Amino acid sequence: MASRTVAKDIITLRGSAAIVSEFFGYAANSILYNRGVYPEESFAKVKKYGLPMLLTQDEGVKSFISNLTAQLSGHFSHSGNELIVLEKEWLEAGKLQRVVLVIMSKATNEVLERWNFSIETDSEVVEKGVSREKSDKEIMREIQAIMRQIASSITYLPCLDEPCVFDVLAYTDKDVAVPFTWIESDPKLIANPQMVKLHSFDTKIHKVDTLVSYKNDEWEEQ
């Protein structure tokens, strides 16, 4: 009888951090596209996670997101003429708790939507340097589910019909030094938000939960 167990791959801390930061990059692009923060024409299709994913072609946004994901995974990164040297804290040190993509009205700066990605890190892996096992395909399937949910979120999220801008917040442990491309911030919360929890994915080292909260016009019974 053929083995029914799915072949498992070895996941290291670094590998897991790379998966998470890459996921964030694609998720951010997807949100910006689906929520209309940047015009449709400025995006190009690529294949990722077994889906057609949209990536921005705008140089400014591109470099912003790539600098950001490099920061999250804690690796060296080139950004045009700048070499950003990053400390291996954040994902690899298990000190990153959350990444939040905030969408605000350009005119009033009011927070309209919050895409919250909570991260739980297996501290044993961080402390002892062990690795875990999980099938890459399985992780990809989980991420695929989240991406599909982001795309279909437009069915229930209120229409953003005014020009919007976005910001990315990082919640880290208190002992993390603020790098020079970041500044301390308030959490940019929405008052009385409506929330929808999306699927999560787990690399066995990092578990990422996705939640979107949005501004609610009318009071709704939970």
Add this chain to the structure above:
Amino acid sequence: MVSTRSLMDLDRAHTLLTNKTTDFKSSKCNEVYQQKLIESQSLNSEWKRIMVFKGSTKSIRFVDELRQEMAAISDNKSKQAPYRSIPKAEMIVLDAPGLMDDYYVNIMSWGKNNVLAVGLGPTLYLWNSVDQSIHKLFHVREEDIWPTSITWSEEARTLAVGYTCSNLQLWDAESSKLVSSLSLFLYRIRALRRLLQSIHHVSVYLQIRSLQGHSGRIASTAWNGHILTSGSRDNSIINHDIRARNHLASCIKKHSDEVCGLKWSNEGDRLASGGSEKQLYIWEASKMSSSKFLHRFTDHCAAVKALAWCPYQHNVLASGGGWNDRCIRIWNTQKGICIHSIETKAQISGLEWNRYQKEILSSHGYSTGEDQNKLCLWKYPSMTKVGEFGNHEPRIINLCQSPDGVTVVLAVADETLWFWDVFGPPYDWNFNGFGSSRSFLFEEFSDKIVIASEQQFTTC
């Protein structure tokens, strides 16, 4: 930064309460997380730091705004951009009787000494922009001989004058070169000069040299230190070393028609030469004696007279074509490629770069429609039109820039010289000129040095 820990916890708590799907697995890391949650309940424990990403030196927001600004500017082609006002009126208009309506010659040069040398037919005048005094340098008596190319040397100590008869003269301001056999006579002249200088603050010019070499009229000249380059109707370019007794340094015969445009780069390493046969050549200073050109550009379909090297980008040259071409082309002379080509609607008689802002000004002559006889201002490097001004009747023949880089002067075919304060640092842009124009007249007095002022005429 005031701690907003309580708010954060509320957020988290709310999340827990309003979850539509419950999928909290009790895993090890979750326990740790919950542990931290419990820890956070106690007073004075701050376990979170929130930061917002600003990206690299240019944050997304700034780049977005900049892009919108650029888009707004390119939308208003003929309308003035709010921060850049085109002068509404010229500063000064000078009467220039005798000015020849010839597209190919270069009869104006504004030296570092603030003196504008301009050839009005057979007479050469010097106009001092500081005190507005006018001085006639000479008048050629022979028929059909008149200056066709006038250029001040870099430090404005020498004035090069090329003629229709292929003669090239060097005039020296305050020359102290003496011819030994006439020392007594010259002593009197020196005394006279000192007298003149003390009373009337006038510079006396002496012709120091006459350079031969060409067999056709000299349409263009350009200085590079002690090298004076001349371009002629005999299709050749000659480099004269004015220090040497035998001044002919090199002679290049590559053009097949009159060399009407000649400009050395600001660093003095490249020479651009434009001909009536529509060719534009780029030469390297070190290789000129071998007649080997660096680049030959044949894109223009008319005479290339207007040439100007970019003051802020090494090796970038702007060239303007004549009536059949009407294009401004920007070249990278390092790579030998055309970076930009803008179709204007009229022949281009002059190009000047704004040293204070990234702009280039073009002066125009004959046209099929728009831009006729106008001045057009273009933004660099987008080459979008910022504005146009100057409704002249006949065409603009020559364009020249002041040494301080604020004013431009145009020679218009109706025998006038117009001064526009179009360049300059941003805080100067709201200055629209004097409004009223004052006219001066170049009077012709043979054999006499004339000092003309607003109030009176004095001869000496």
